[in-house]
Amino acid sequence: MPTTAETRIKPVVRWSLGHALPRTALRVAARRGDLQARLFVEANAAPTAELTGLFDGIRARGPLLESRFVYATATHATVKEVLTGNDFRSGIGAAGTGLLARLTEWSASEVLHPIAPPSLLATEPPDHTRYRKLVTRVFTVRAVENLRTRTEQIANDLIDQLDATGPVDLVGTYCGLLPVTVIAEILGVPAHERRRMLELGSAAAPSLDMGLPWRQFRAVEAALEAFDTWLSRHLDHLRENPGDNLLSKLIAAREDGVGLTDHELRATAGLVLAAGFETTVNLLGNGIALLHEHPEQLEALEDGGWANAVDEILRVDPPVLLTGRTCLRDTEVSGVRVPEGAVVTTILAGANRDPAVFDDPARFDVGRENAREHLSFSAGRHYCLGAALARMEGEVGLRVLFDRFPRLALLPGARRRPTRILRGYEHLPARLKG
Template identity: 50%
Template sequence: MESTRTGRRAGPVRHRIRWLAVHGFVRGASKLLARRGDPQGRLIADPAVRADPVAFTEELRARGPIVRAAAVHMTVDHKIANDLLRSDDFHVIAMGSNLPKPLQWVANRTRTGLLHPLEPPSMLSVEPPQHTRYRKLVSSVFTTRAVAALKDRVQETAETLLDQLAGAGTVDVVERYCAQLPVAIIGDILGVPDEARPRVLEFGELAAPSLDIGLTWSQYRTVYRGIEGFNDWLSAHLEQLRRTPGDDLMSQLIAASDDGAQLTQQELLATAGLVLAAGFETTVNLLGNGIRLLLDQPEHLGTLAARPELWPTAVEEILRLDPPVQLTARIAKVDTEIDGHLVRAGEGVILYVAGANRDPKVFADPHRFDLERENAGKHLSFSGGRHFCLGAALARAEGEVGLRTFFERFPDAKLAGDGSRRETRVLRGWSSLPIELGSRAAVSARP
């Protein structure tokens, strides 16, 4: 695999050593810990936790506001999670940074140089002043006004995709709709040509487990195949836009970087890559999770048809109940006492966002899908503090327009099978979801 830092290809031995240090050791240890009931071990190695994370988070809640696991602390408490996301006493985690010191040394020595969402200079793994510099650059072009102007484009794209499904009978709605809508939108705004979008989507699917730790060797190889392909494509894409810029936001991002932002090429690649990947990967999950939740509780569809003004709250409830990103983590910079529980400097805390979103101290009847919940938007599904998701407004718009338009067009849609979940823990979504569209299809409202 080509290294964008060293220019040398990382060979199979280097990758095998890296996998052993970053994933293999953790995976083996987690299996042993899971047998003993340790929550951290279960999170990584117990397939029942991935299948039913709600039951797991409720077990954690019953054990107290913050739970000590083998090597980290864990919380599903909304206030604690919210506070830690905003605390200057905690920082984000980079891949391998909380491993035992010898393994950290190996992980650092075997970095591939390829872009990775949990390795610097990704915005997900750095803090100020680097994070401030990167975020300021993205914010300068990814403005609220720019995002608001996209809503008509989201509507037009949704209707075009649904036109193509008319008369199709039973379809995999993830493949045919949930994945296609966000990749088309983010492709438009970031200058990705139509012919490249299937490849970008493929890279995203291959690399989706990259946020997880404890990958199998097979998963690790698949992830890095996706990351390598994305690196190569993105480097060429940025160079093409630099030579022939358009009016898209990616061209503006390059111009802003070249015009005094003083980002290195690697920093620009990492920033552009994260904006592109995050712009469609989590939204695919939001749409798929939303369609499944609404089909499982079809009484809400009747209410939404009669009262479409409730769609924004419906989207917030979907984000709260089945968030595309299930958890995040922070590391203590100093010894900190949390609710009488000591977290020492260097120790990690897993913030189980999906559990915090169901905290009964914040949300009344927290497991109920409530279309009139006044504080539905108080969920933590977009993180918080300085790492709050820059694309939150766009994701909400795509969720609202994408779901409303789908059910307006196919009011008789119903499940045609169980579907299958992605084999990921940090990201949660459907890899396939068969839907029978029904015989009653509304005609597109477009002229």
């Protein structure tokens, strides 16, 4: 049982190790020209397209750039090699038995975190294999396709509620509500709790970032705690009242007679729930903005091709900027020696703009033949479990919106989210009848 002093001190230690110290060091390095550090600093405010120069600069230094802090790569082949390699584990952190590692372990929060074990994002085989196998059984591509008609109904219902005569914020009234409604139905969340679920997910989104100010850090931890409390109640309700939904099936799922523990179930369910709408909100908002900026591309979609358009949106302005991996043993990547314990930042958005793979990569082209080769869903064993769902929702959500309002016009006041890792719009004002 932690003492009152520990309860006060531990959050300060967590913030210092995970945010204050890295932020200070990275800002100093950025001023000295370190490209990896500059990406950290500039990504907080700049649209993804404005980071292209940094991606190109990192790529120009070779397939794997060794900076002052970590290795970094924006090269498609190298990003894929790291993400699929067995010499790397997911995530970053203070490894070993040194002082930082001991402080990190001592100060760890008991509240579930999306990039802390037993989250699927932070575990490796054999645990990761067991978790993913159980989830995949109830989250198949066929199950997702069966949701297509229902997703179209939800999209049309939301559009029917929009004020077609005045300005609307498409993030708050459409981009956010479509995926949260879909995932809520999949997970058996009652209609009256969905707005709260969206609010908690949005508040917790910066938890993936590093370098948060103290007040924002505390707000994020409070949101994670509230989300964990809400999720525990919801799971208890489903245990007593199981239904035809993914979480009820996940509670009952067994592999060789063994199911998920309560801690594993909350971590897995929480990740599926949050990831099921957070990134898709960004996909829809980014897609609306890109198609509005490129009306000739929207015109090209009059005869179809929305599935490929979604992949091109994911390539050009991905919902996730980058991810990290830690080297498990001395190895070699793209001809570069990487020592045990080293961290490699895999810049997904940079890989998506690699000219070695994508011709004229800065050009937005909904007919691009190899658009699906993007790495926005990661790769290897941590490939996004909800990729099929996100693609389907993006395709349906964008097509239905532009079919109903082909002259939709965005208005001044669009604002991107103040997060580095998750990339999208916080507000997207529009007039539906342009």
